Amino acid sequence: MKRHRNAGGDLSGSLDEQDAIRIMSGLASAFYVLDKQSDFIYINEKASRLLGREGEQLVGKNAWAEFPYAVNAGLKEMYDRIRKTGIAETEEIYYRPAGLWLQVDAQEIGDGRIAVLFHDISRYKEAEARLEMLAFKDDLTGLPNRRSAIEKMEEYIKEANPFSVVLFDIDSFRQLNDLHGHESGDHYIRQIAKRLKSLLQVGDVVTRIGGDEFIFLTHRTDPHDLNQWIKEMFKQTAISVRLSDNVSFSASASVGVSRYPEDGKTTAELLSMADTAMHESKKKRGSCFLLFHDEMKTRLDRKRVIEDELFSGEFKNKGFSCVVQPQLDGKSGRLIGIETLSRWNHPELGILSPYEFIPIAEESGKIRELTIHLLNLVLAEGKRWAEKYGSLPRIAVNVTSHLLDDKRFYGTVMRMLRKWNIPPERFEIEITEWKEILSSDLVLSNLRKCRSQGITVAIDDFGTGFSGLSYLTNFPVDKIKIDQFFVSGIGMIGKSEAILKSIVSLAKGLDCSLIAEGVETEEQLRFLMEIGCRGVQGYYFDAPLAPAEFEKKYMPASLSC
Incomplete structure (x- = not known):
């Protein structure tokens, strides 16, 4: 349509009311107009289809008499407000007779008439509801999730309603995943979730917050009542879940309980305290539960102080140091x-x-920074010894599973050795028998790369961990450090002596060197020499020494290590 401006800049040939109605009739959105008594003046075809009525039959009839549910949905109140204020409004309503969510845009167009544009937004509301459900539901079990648990706790706290937080952790679940796969693990969790849900009474809530962890919220706060209830939970995990025709799995569980208001006033405090109690119960092994108590709070406060210092990164100024213990022939x-x-x-x-x-x-997550600081301390000493005495002993450093399973590990070690000019063959990695690293390809890769550079790999505390033989089978190992538990049994426990002889024989067969830890007596030393274990370490020779004390006592001597 061609339009012209007059001399004053106004548009001439503007649309009249009939033009506007013809345009609105062709819109994809539904449209109708009401007069000041809310009788229909006009309704287009799209609106007729959505409302399920012929438009011609509705013209002249009252909207609220024809569609009484629209009054309950708030439209009458909305239109009356628009007539009064003259301000257009938008609302989302659920129109129950049609089972639809509608977005309604309405404005006053003169003489109390209301023009209404509306369209079906049901698909979007369903997607929104789905996202809302996912935000508060655990996909695997259908139980509420951690976010839901926190909101419920905040609700109880706001009402000052006493309740208990029961943190339920299934023991050995990782082993189930490792042995039988995550599909079996998922099946097990679904079955356990159903069993735990069956224990709920009015007012109880169970949520899944992680792989093998659940949180129960209950208004039970009496220790005896909690004890009886949690025992029923233990019974459910003790009953086997069939994973396949030939495989079943059962487990114990560890439970920690915190109570509002006596243990904490916020969700963060209550969750932290329940977690502390749960980890304390896990140390006792077997299905066990503990209530949070003041002694745990003291330990928790202490732990937080240590964490704060670790996060500060100021290890040197906070009293962190290293000592060295000599290893001798x-x-x-x-x-x-x-x-x-x-x-x-x-x-x-x-x-x-x-x-x-x-x-x-x-x-x-601060073990890497702490280890780097430790390496800086001892390697700096090593560099100084090498420059002063012309040689240095092999420097062994214990490395945790978290570090070994870090893709940065090899690069960090080599960078530190280059920084302090320490030959790789003068450096040794001691790994403790952590079962978690046995199945890690990254750990194996890190150790192989280190060993290819001449770094020695030793197993620390051999014989008391998950499976010493598994390490010897799977990992590139140069040295075995015999745990002091066996050394302490020399002269007192015949089985310890037999095991020591077997370890020496095994080491010879694998071409591994040996160090016996914790040697404290002449008798122990003599027995070790007799069975062929010449490498020794322990208080019989020296306690761990400050680097300066070690240097004074050992470094002036000619070294050939």
């Missing part, structure tokens, strides 16, 4: 190497054991 007394051990004299907590802060460093 028991027959000649010659120094053959040193084991590097981390120490932490915390400015607030005092002396911290590596058995305490190393696991926390692993959990927090």
Whole structure:
């Protein structure tokens, strides 16, 4: 349509009402017009189809009399408001008679008349509902998920309604996945979820928050009531789940409980405390549950202090150091190497054991930074010794499974050795018998690359972990470190002596060198020499020493290690 401007800039030949109606009739969206009494003036074909009525039959009739549900849906109130304010509005309504979600756009067009444009948005609302369900539901089990649990906890807290958080963790689930595959693991979790759901009573909620973890929310807070209820949970996991015609699986579980309001006032506190109690119960092995208590809170506060220091990264200024323990040829007394051990004299907590802060460093993801700091300390000493004395002992450093299973591991080690000018053949990696690394291709690749550069690979604490023989079969190993448990049995436990003889024989057959840890007596040393284990380490010779003390005592001697 051609339009012209007049001298004042106004449009001439503007559309009249009949033109507008003809245009609206052809719209893809539904459209109708009501007069000031809400009688239909006009309705297009699309609107007729959606409302299920012929447009010609509706003209002149009252909208609220013909469609009373639209009043309940809020349209009458909306149109009356628009007539009063003159402001256009948009609403989403569910029109139950047609089973449709509609988006309604309405505006006043003069004399109390309302023009309404609406279209079907049911498909979008269904997708929105689906996304909402996924946000709060666990796909595998159909149970509510972690987000749902947190919202429910926040609701209880807002109402000041006492409740308990029961964190339920299935033991050995990873082993099930490793042995039988994730499909079997998924089947097992679905079956267990059904069993756990069957234990719910009015007011109880169960949610799945991870691979093998569930959270129960219950208004039970009495320890006796909780004990009886949780015992029923243990019974459900103790009953085998059939995975295939020939395979069934059953498991124990570990449970931690925190209670509102006595243990915490926020969801974060309650979840953290339940998690702490659960991990304490896991140490006891077998189906066990623990209520969070003040002693755990003390340990949790202590752990948080350590985590804060780890995240600060200021290891040098926070009392972190290293010591070294000499490894000797028991027959000649010659120094053959040193084991590097981390120490932490915390400015607030005092002396911290590596058995305490190393696991926390692993959990927090700070073990890499901590290990790099340790390497910087000992390798710097090694460089100085080499320059001062012309040689240096082989430096052994214990490496955790988290580090070995990191694609950056090999590159980091080689970069550190180059930085301090330490020959790779003077460096040794000690790996503890962690069952998790047995199936890791990345661990195997890292060890092979290190060994190809001349780095020695040793198994620490041999014989007491998951499966020492599995390591010897799967990994490139140069040295076996016999756990002090067997050494301590010399002269007292015949079986320990028999095992020691077997380990020596095995090492010879595999062409692996040996170090016996924890040698403390003349009798132990003599027995080890007799069976052919000459590499020794322990308090009989020396405790772990500060690097300066070690240097003074051992480095001036001629080294041939």
